[in-house]
Amino acid sequence: MNPRFELLAFDWDGTLFDSTACIVKSIQAAAREFGLPEVPTERARHVIGLGLEPALQIAVPELPREQYRELANAYRRHYFATVHEVTLFEGVPELLHELAGRGHRLAVATGKSRRGLDEALRQVGLHDLFEATRTADETASKPNPQMLHELMDELGVPAHATLMIGDTTHDLQLAANAGTAALAVGFGAHGHEELQSLRPLALVHDVPALAHWLRTHG
Structure with a gap:
């Protein structure tokens, strides 16, 4: 049939x-690199599934728009350093x-x-x-x-x-x-x-x- x-x-x-926890922790770690306030876990969870830069613009709204590419690079460093554990x-x-x-x-x-x-x-x-x-x-x-x-x-x-x-x-x-x-x-x-x-x-x-x-x- x-x-x-x-x-x-x-x-x-x-x-x-x-990988939800790994993504959340990577968003939070990237934001800390930029000296930004801790990203709430629920906000970081909410953006999972979106493209990376649109997701970061929602998760980390405090950053000037021209810096999101740098933030995305920081996220990738943290994510790829730990994703092998997932x-x-x-x-x-x-x-x-x-x-x-x-x-x-x-x-x-x-x-x-x-x-x-x-x-x-x-x-x-x-x-x-x-x-x-x-x-x-x-x-x-x-x-x-x-x-x-x-x-x-x-x-x-x-x-x-x-x-x-x-x-x-x-x-x-x-x-x-x-x-x-x-x-x-x-x-x-x-x-x-x-x-x-x-x-x-x-x-x-x-x-x-x-x-x-x-x-x-x-």
């Missing part, structure tokens, strides 16, 4: 990769292999940079599972629908057969803007009430629940 959703487009950070959520590799075996086509739509995503995929050995990927530095940042439109166009899958899976309101709004369905995961960056406010098909609370939902509804 053909799956309901031919294309499953996954966010990366906080959805497949347990890994996939437990059960994710098995789930992705199962989904591919059931006939789903897998893609990644992420706010990461191309360098960041490629290094993460190399680190966890999953590059060959994804037929297409898009990053925020090669297309428009979430929630602009361009990223998801490009993935659907590349793979020849219509919006009604595409499901966006993510842990932030940016992911859910991306799906709404692109005309696709969305599934929220509640173990990443954004809170459950925030996610529910955008009316995803469901909100799942761990990887086993995600696997169960996709087996029964995907």
